[in-house]
Amino acid sequence: MPIVWFVVSMLGCARHAPHVERLPDAAVPVPAVPEGADAVLERGARLYRTASCVGCHSPPFDDATHLGGGRDLPTIFGVFYAPNISPDAENGIGTWTEADFVRAMRDGRAPDGRRYWPTFPYMAYTKMTDDDLHALWVYLEAQPAVATPSRPHEIRAPYGMPGMLGLWRSLAFRRGALEENAEQSGDWNRGRYLVEAVSYCDQCHTPRSALGLVKRRHYLAGGANPAKADVHPNLTSHPDAGIGAWSGADIVRYLQTAQKPDGTTSDAKDIMAEKVHDSFSHHTPADLHAIAVYLGAQPADAFDPEAWGLVKRRRRKLARQDDRDPEDADR
Ligand code: HEC
Numbered sequence: 001m002p003i004v005w006f007v008v009s010m011l012g013c014a015r016h017a018p019h020v021e022r023l024p025d026a027a028v029p030v031p032a033v034p035e036g037a038d039a040v041l042e043r044g045a046r047l048y049r050t051a052s053c054v055g056c057h058s059p060p061f062d063d064a065t066h067l068g069g070g071r072d073l074p075t076i077f078g079v080f081y082a083p084n085i086s087p088d089a090e091n092g093i094g095t096w097t098e099a100d101f102v103r104a105m106r107d108g109r110a111p112d113g114r115r116y117w118p119t120f121p122y123m124a125y126t127k128m129t130d131d132d133l134h135a136l137w138v139y140l141e142a143q144p145a146v147a148t149p150s151r152p153h154e155i156r157a158p159y160g161m162p163g164m165l166g167l168w169r170s171l172a173f174r175r176g177a178l179e180e181n182a183e184q185s186g187d188w189n190r191g192r193y194l195v196e197a198v199s200y201c202d203q204c205h206t207p208r209s210a211l212g213l214v215k216r217r218h219y220l221a222g223g224a225n226p227a228k229a230d231v232h233p234n235l236t237s238h239p240d241a242g243i244g245a246w247s248g249a250d251i252v253r254y255l256q257t258a259q260k261p262d263g264t265t266s267d268a269k270d271i272m273a274e275k276v277h278d279s280f281s282h283h284t285p286a287d288l289h290a291i292a293v294y295l296g297a298q299p300a301d302a303f304d305p306e307a308w309g310l311v312k313r314r315r316r317k318l319a320r321q322d323d324r325d326p327e328d329a330d331r
Pocket residue numbers: 010011012013047048051052053054055056057073080081082083084085092093101104110115116117118119120121125136
């Protein structure tokens with residue numbers, strides 16, 4: 001059973017998918033940063049965007065950053081719904097303590113001990129600093145309660161089996177904040193933190209083994225969303241296979257605008273363009289610079305995700321499905 005699909009297929013959301021369903025609109029739209037916000041609140045508001053929470057917990061087709069949940073996240077394992085994480089006591093996390101929140105982010109467990117599905121990318125957020133988790137909590141707490149009930153996931157058999165999550169966690173989940181690498185510069189360390197703990201670029205841009213484990217040997221050398229057979233390009237400094245020909249300024253511009261140095265722009269319907277718009281362009285210029293420094297320091301790797309057997313097989317399968325049932329082609 002390819003657990004690999006289980007993990008990767010859901011890190012992107014599907015705003016553009018034709019069957020995205022909207023939950024009922026929440027009553028209260030929330031400004032990105034309330035007026036007179038203090039530094040911690042502002043930091044939390046920025047993280048809510050740069051760590052992509054907005055992409056899943058705020059409804060599609062809507063830039064308002066309220067927390068009523070909303071995305072349906074169709075995967076080959078079923079459909080997941082990002083829950084309401086507003087301070088509503090009944091429908092959201094209004095009864096939670098800060099310790100409950102930190103446990104969810106750091107351990108991937110609910111207050112009652114339930115393990116979360118990795119559609120909630122806590123394998124990245126576990127690496128965040130205590131300060132950043134605190135800032136996110138302050139931000140969430142400061143938002144108006146939204147009374148939209150969360151929807152139960154619709155998980156296809158046999159993936160709902162209780163053992164599945166435990167298996168995945170024992171193989172792939174390593175709990176704990178990132179440690180500084182004293183041999184590297186401040187920019188490099190900051191860049192790695194943003195790439196791994198906050199914006200989880202590595203989760204999409206690294207290939208995985210059949211068991212769903214990130215292949216460290218090809219770190220950042222390209223990945224795929226097998227559910228849709230989308231390829232995530234190689235980001236190492238290889239001049240042809242990767243982005244070695246891009247300058248630091250090219251990387252920064254791309255993360256702000258989705259424009260590439262060759263004059264093309266990522267398709268607005270593409271997950272990366274959506275993330276640039278909703279999330280990555282909200283990094284500070286200093287942080288974008290740090291990401292560029294960190295990517296520039298990745299050794300050249302000629303790995304080509306387009307040539308990946310897994311992707312090719314999945315494309316053939318989707319093409320066959322397409323012939324049978326055009327309606328279902330985007331899943
Ligand atoms: C790719 C989509 C995605 C992203 C990005 C994401 N989440 Fe979630 N989140 C989910 C899903 C799906 C669940 C439900 C997981 C489950 O039920 O096992 C969830 C669950 C949660 C929960 C637990 C809620 C509960 O009622 O138990 C919290 C808290 C949470 N997310 C906060 C965040 C924060 C904060 C961020 C950004 C730092 C974030 N999430 C980013 C999809 C996402």
